[in-house]
Amino acid sequence: MISLWDTRGTEVVKALAAERRSAGGVTSGMALSLIVVVDEAQVHEAEAAATIAAAAHPCRLLIVVRTDIDRPQSRLDAEIVVGGRLGPCEAIVMRMWGRLALHAESVVMPLLVPDVPVVTWWHMPAPDRIATDYLGVVADRRITDAAQSGDPTAALRARAADYAPGDTDLIWTRITPWRTLVAGALDARPTAISAARIVAPAADPTAMVMGGWLGARLGITPTLEHTDAAPRMRSVELSCPNGDVLRLVRDGDSAQFTRTGEADQQLPLVRRPLGDELAEELRRLDADQVYADALTAMSGARGLDVRPAHRVHVWHDPVGAGAAG
Template identity: 60%
Template sequence: MIALWDTTGTEVVKALAAERRSAGGVTSGLALTLVAVVDERHVRDTEQAAMIAAQQHPCRLLIVVRRNVLDQESRLDAEIMVGGRLGPCEAVIMRMHGRLALHAESVALPLLAPDVPVVTWWHGDPPEKIAYDPLGVVADRRITDSAQSADPDGALKLRAEDYAPGDTDLTWTRLTPWRTTLAGAFDTADSAATSAKITADPHDPSSRLLSGWLQARLGVKPKITDSHGSGLSEVELTLASGTTLTVHGNDGTATLSRTGFPDRTMPLLARPLGEELAEELRRLDPDEPYAAALAATTGLKGLNDRDSKRVHIWHDPALAEKPEPEESETSTARTAKKPAKASS
């Protein structure tokens, strides 16, 4: 590992090139550049997740930590690792202090691996609009996580309003085992679904996206029953023939019950963050089922018809911390500072 304190972007580029030459074959065959925007408390989790994901997708990992954006003095600290504890990836951890944090792209863009896709992942609250962050504008795919928001319900609505093809959410990724199990159970259904019921935390964004997915695919709006804090625990589908399909999750397994058939037990494991991230890195095309589920959940339509290209919108979060004085206050201050005219 190479540590550079109070450095520049140019020095980071040179140090990464030198470390790649020293590592030799470890650096060949990069599949993508993964830009992770995190806060300090999530750096270790991000490293662990990237280590798991890199086993399937060798990548250049750029971890951007924005700190103290209101500071007047800017500083860049960086750590560079090629191989080592993070496996088959090249990693640059950049801690940006002061106003430099608002221009992270000036340091990150020269570090993108050439001729490979770029994926940006916000491990924490993403910006209100992804176009506010140039690191999201340059990405071919953008990954958020509504479950980490202080307001998960509002986060889903925000993601739908700001959606562009290429966006996805780890809240949706966590539903893959449930969606796979339900789709497999419905393959043998003898008629269409007439109603659906989900037992889950009504404020869990995953359960709301699952409801949207069932509504988009089956044409019925599920009823969500409170599971009293146990998360997503059961999905029940009633068919036109009177048959009932129920999937009940419990401690890493799913029990599939169907009218007239014996129960079946199948795995339904909770995956680590790295496995969820690796799943999203397998595809770079628009995730149309996610867009359809998000549209059904929020009531917004035409998400898949939007333009996938984004244009950067300058947004200074410091303005919310240091609002400009009102006109009346400014005028009063200027009047007070004017020297009195000498009397004749």
């Protein structure tokens, strides 16, 4: 491990090359470059998740910690780890203060692995318009997390308004177990569905995306019912034209599946670690059409699938905007 204090981007590049030589260098096995944008308070959580994901997807991990952009003097501290505490990857943790934090790409771009995809993950509230963040524009795939926002519902709608092919959100990833169970139930005995009801807390954004997915796939408008009896999405109920009902009800780390005229079943519904969710999204580097369809049904936004995948950077100075206000 190499630690550089109050350094420059060129020194980070040189130190990484030196550390790679001493560790044997593994760039030829890199599948992608993963940029993580995070606040100082959540660095350890982001590192733990990225370490899990990197075990499944060999990558160069570039963690950008933006701190105190109002600070009059810029500063860069960097920690370089090759095959160490952050798993089998090349990792650089960069803490940026002052105006440098608004121009993180000046340090990050020379560190990207040549000729491999770039993924950017915000483990913090993402910009309303990703085009205002160069680290998002340069990426082939962009991972946000509406749950990090103070208003996840508004954040999801912002993601729909700003969507470009290659975007995804970890709220979508978190309903993968639910989608798997629902799809499995319908595949086991195909049947028409005429209505759907989702029971979840009012503040749980997964219910909105689940409703969007059901609406897009089944051509219906699901009903959302709020409850204070559970901290997360509680149940999904599907009604058939003949009166039969299919119901999945969360019970701890499992779900009880009931279907009219059949015996109840207990199915696994385990909440996964953040690193497993991130690893799932790194499995695909193309546009997620099913996610786009769910966003369309959830928000009413149209034409998401025909928007250009290539983003154009739009410079936005949050310091200047604040001063103007």
